[in-house]
Amino acid sequence: MRSLLKTRAATLTAVLLSAATTINAHEHHMDKIEEGQVVSSDPIDSILWIHILIQAVAWGILFPTGMVLGMIRSKWHVPVQVTGSVLAIIGYFLGHKHKGRQFSENIHSKFVPIIMLMLIVQVAMGIYLKLHLERGFHGKIRKVVVKVHGIVGKAMPIVTWVQFLFGGITMLGFCREDHTGQCAAHFIMGSAFIAYGIILTILLLVGQVWLRRTGRSQEFYDSLVIAAWGCVNTFTEHRWGQPWNHGDFQHTAMGIIWWCAGLVGIWMSRKRDNTPKRNLIPAIVLILTGFGMSAHSQHLELSTQIHTVFGYTLMAAGLTRIIEISFVLRDKASINPDGSDPNSFQYLTPFLLFASGFMFLGATEEQLQLLSDTHVTHAPYVLVLYSMAFLLFLFVNMLIHLYAVSTWSETSKADAEAPRTNGHVNGVVRGDRRARDAEEFELEGLISDDEDGELALEGKRRQPLSTQG
Template identity: 65%
Template sequence: MNTFSRSMWTLFLLFGAAVAHGGHEAVPQGESVSKDPIDGILWTHMILMGFAFGIVFPLGMVLGIVRSRWHVPVQVVGTVVAVLAYFLGHAHKGRQFDKNLHASFANWLMLMLIVQVVLGAYLKLHLEKAGQGRIRWIFVLAHGIIGKIMPVVSWAQMLFGGIASLGFCRGDHLGQCLAHFIMGSAFIGYGVCLTILLLVGQFWLRKTGRSQEFFDSLIIAAWGCVNTFTEHRWGTAWVHNDLQHTTMGIVWWCAGLLGMWLSRSRNGRPKRNLIPALVILITGYAMSAHPQELMISTMIHSIFGYTLMAAGLTRIIEISFVLRDKPALSEPNSFQYLTPFLLYASGFLFLGATEEQMLLLHNAGVTHVAYVLILYSIAFICFLFVNILLHIYAVHAWPNSESTDQNGPKYSSLNGNANGHARSTSQQIQDAEAFELHGLISDDEEGPSVGPRKNSDEELGKDESHH
């Protein structure tokens, strides 16, 4: 057995030992958490896990995309921190917890991390003997899929951790918890997608031959269908806000279908429209008047609604007056950053407005103003981090774009740019398509380069599969 195999077996044995950790019996009957305070070990666990999965791994994945020599060191640091934090989560004292989704899902998340590291190390070895070169594309594909879903499952696990730490979302509170955390995350995810399209995704969008509103409307229509049939238990009495939630879903799929239809002109060209922005504005209006039991909950929902209305209004102004129905292919106007940021803010406001959270704040005497400022601060930091990651990618994908005028990078020529280097629009599209988070460990780490190369692992894998 070689050194690599022994290392992998050690990781799996350590993982198995942690999984076998016994349950906590100090939780009172009928409760989800004990009355003890959270101790220092558990706080350290939460901080380290948030640092590893929320900051280090996303940064490392972007460094891998741009073929930076810092990719592997950053990911190694993240892996070590995550493994250490995982064991700390099983060694804490103080507050104890009943069986919960966070504890169960942690084992799967760490297993994904181990598999991702193993796949990355295997690809790094460039093994070609005994037919391994022909099946390499399978490992490349698996490595890419796990890498793409890792940020999503990490986000979900962090939410599960916050819920478990307070013992929330049990019994009758589960339904509204699901609504708040899913919808809040969806608004933040929508903001992230808008940021990507704004800063690095316009060439990809141009290649698709469709306007951005087509994809927005498609998602809105699909989500509306889900809301229409899940917000009320059909066959039972209509209670509380069932009718408002269900009618909101109906508005979404109706408007989504209209937005998809209006996203193309009569000659088949992509066309901008205001329907997705109008849906956001209407949703914000509905949520601002959502009836609540506590005053603080009423105020938080109102501010959430106003923030969402502002996001829809700024989107309408952007399309109609800033861009004048044109696609955004140049350096973004400062006004264009408002819409995605307001979506981040509205998402965090909705995440933090569940019934149990509002009751906790009400009992603690926290005012809605202080709470809103805290949530807006989190939105600012999250928006900053996403912009930093996209900046790291952009300066490597388009290293010659420093020469700009007031309209953005000088890429007006199809055969060259302002610096005289041959760089066609198709090449820019290919570079934009390289913005896919392939995973935690990159296959090509010969050293830093100026941008994504065409002979990536994924493309090599496809080529080898044809032989």
């Protein structure tokens, strides 16, 4: 069995190395590109579309799913990752065999060696770990390999996201020369909003125990990042020694308010007894940022409308965060200790951050100029961007659910009374619990605080009798 595994591993590694050695050997055909252009006017052919589809499935779906399966130590981790690797290799070769549209030297092709090297290293480490070599020298380095394998695996979705963005701008010939800085600002900020939404979703569904262990409130970390980001924006949005323009003023002012508000949020994140405390500063920063973005002056009417909707979406994210902390949670960290049953309202803020991120990603000058030239109005474009936000939000929730179901099911094996389906063991409600729940439901809101306390005391007295049956 081990020899068969070694043979398969060697074959897969050889194929990956072969792909890596042909990366630099590939020549870009540019004879159809007109002077002054970076892409030809030819349509994208079917081979390139298949390349895009295969790589989207491999890098965008299978590898992230395999990452989660590896975290929960599922038997499906290796098959999913092997399938993704095979598809990635096929997609790589298809990307070098397409006809139709031609591309000049671009960032997408230059980034291929990095991402393929990560894949080769990841596959090699996975094969080594699968061999279970634990004696002598192997026993010493195995822990290091396990840790590095996990780090590279978790970094893969981030690197994949970057490569997908590079692929999009390469296909359209965008973000060259004077447009590079503006594209970078939109892509970095838009991706940051989406990342913030992903982090909030993780903390909402599976991160409450970790957050409680840190001894810090969520707003402490939010404010820390806001302050650091504000410092960067304050000193990088204007090219020193050059005249100031309206964009420099807008972005620099936004950076200033971020680090000022971030410092306040850090200070307010602890009580007098040094315990964590919730605060509204990060939510207020979202509202102010949305207000500033909605008032951005733009050259195109379409651009003004898109930035306005983006600003309103970001302000809505801040407003829902305030409502969540103040009225839904009432300054608590979560409704229940492990965060396993969040209020439906709590999903709004993360989703609106997803939507804000996609709105900003799709609001670059060249993108909106292309849409304006083809007479696309802002309404259908906004709906398309929101649709993309819904799909990514769904995928993130599915991955978190996959992780949560496995980890909680393992924990609950030692506790026969741990909640399962519908909050009960195996979805079955015990008779005494059903009667007690019905009694509490009927009396809720109809009894005073004193009567409530008496009822709770009576319930405790009856508990030993009910548990014997």
